Amino acid sequence: MLPPVEDAVLANNPEFAALYAKLTTSALNPDGSSKDDPAAKERGAVTEELNRYRLKAAKQSLLLDAIANANPQSLQAKPAPAPTLTKRPRAPQQATSTIAELPAPLLDLLLLLPPLLTASSELSPESTALLLSNPPLSDFPDHLPQLAALVSNHLHTSAVHLARIANPSTNPSFVHRAVPSLPTSAASLTATIADRKADLTRARLAAAASLSSLLASQTAVLAQLLRALEAKHGAVARSLELRAAEAALAAQRQHAEAEAALWLARRDAYPPAAQRALANYARHLRDARARLNEAVHTLRAELEAYGVDSVAAGTGRSGRGRQGEGHAGNGAGVP
Known part of the structure; x- marks a missing residue:
């Protein structure tokens, strides 16, 4: 073939x-x-x-x-055949009877x-004739x-x-x-x-050809996988990763420099004397607000002691004040 x-x-x-x-x-x-x-x-x-x-x-x-x-x-010398469903085994005397016949x-x-x-060897003519x-x-x-x-x-x-x-x-x-x-x-x-x-x-x-095509397909798939892995973890990917890390560090440095520049600008705009004056003024305003609130509470307590509702009195007083201001305004407007 x-x-x-x-x-x-x-x-x-x-x-x-x-x-x-x-x-x-x-x-x-x-x-x-x-x-x-x-x-x-x-x-x-x-x-x-x-x-x-x-x-x-x-x-x-x-x-x-x-x-x-x-x-x-x-x-x-041969063993007797195994018994079957359709045929019974012969008795051993039959072989003896066959030999006897x-x-x-x-x-x-x-x-x-x-x-x-x-015989492996041929006999001589005399032996054969005998x-x-x-x-x-x-x-x-x-x-x-x-x-x-x-x-x-x-x-x-x-x-x-x-x-x-x-x-x-x-x-x-x-x-x-x-x-x-x-x-x-x-x-x-x-x-x-x-x-x-x-x-x-x-x-x-045919099976070998199919297997060869299958192996070729698997080889192509593995090649694509290797390319993807190289693109993800290869030299180019590492270079991009390092560049991104460098850009992040540069951004952090610029942020720190901007904060430092802001503090320097604040220091230049507000010298120590001005900062102390502003701090004292803020403290004075807080104290004045506290004294004002305390005076308001004292006046309300006195009004309540006289039986005047502090809220209503404050409202009426504020209304009369507005009317007086209106009359004064009208009078001021007359020649």
């Missing part, structure tokens, strides 16, 4: 985008191989031969596994075939139908298990019908997995 490229990279590099589109559509296959390779036919033939050998090796592996698992001793040469053949077929000329290997053609039945039964059971895994929603009674379609199901599942991987890769690229 060709490695995908982010959309942002393609958008920022139009020439590379055109080259990438040409490579992915007309020059290269999805697996990265060239479409115009002159050795493609030879490589295809080699690939087909390799697939045949792989198929042969897979068949041999399946047969070996089936023969090894068809061994009655291995079947007897098999003939002894077939049992010997089942015991000897797995280690013989899976084994094939003596029982139970010499009776192999006679026991081949029963051995084939055991192997076929095991292969069918394994295929049913695979069909059950591939079709979990199918009724267990009809799972065996899906055995012939296992290759098609496996191929479709493989293709689906490849498509899902490609979709996942594209989704990861």
Whole structure:
């Protein structure tokens, strides 16, 4: 699979985008191989031969596994299946009865075939001829139908298990019908997995692009925040703050100088002798006001002693005084 490229990279590099589109559509296959390779036919033939050998090796592996698992001793060594609601566990006597039903040469053949077929080192021709000329290997053609039945039964059971895994929603009674379609199901599942991987890769690229844009936005926000902090607490802000403090100190100094000038002007306008005279005059006025108030209280007390209301007498006297002043004014006005 060709490695995908982010959309942002393609958008920022139009020439590379055109080259990438040409490579992915007309020059290269999805697996990265060239479409115009002159050795493609030879490589295809080699690939087909390799697939045949792989198929042969897979068949041999399946047969070996089936023969090894068809061994009655291995079947007897396996634990009993767990009981279910629809199926009761079999009694352990059934395995013994199955082993008892098999003939002894077939049992010997089942015991000897797995280690013989899976031996790491090849036997010499003499040893091979000796084994094939003596029982139970010499009776192999006679026991081949029963051995084939055991192997076929095991292969069918394994295929049913695979069909059950591939079709979990199918009724267990009809799972065996899906055995012939296992290759098609496996191929479709493989293709689906490849498509899902490609979709996942594209989704990861989209998520990476979104994350990159989000990080870029966060970077811009942090840059704006730093600028705001610098504007508030930076060198310019400190300079403005110092200038404001200097202006405040200058204003305080001017205020103090104005107050000092005011006191100096007062001192020049009112010398000490004038200040003492004004103070004495103010004290004299206070004393005169106090004596006047005392005389008024004394006169009111005397009037009250004679039974005259001081307030009414004061009002009548003030009225007559005003009339006399009016007559005097009128007389003064006559020639």
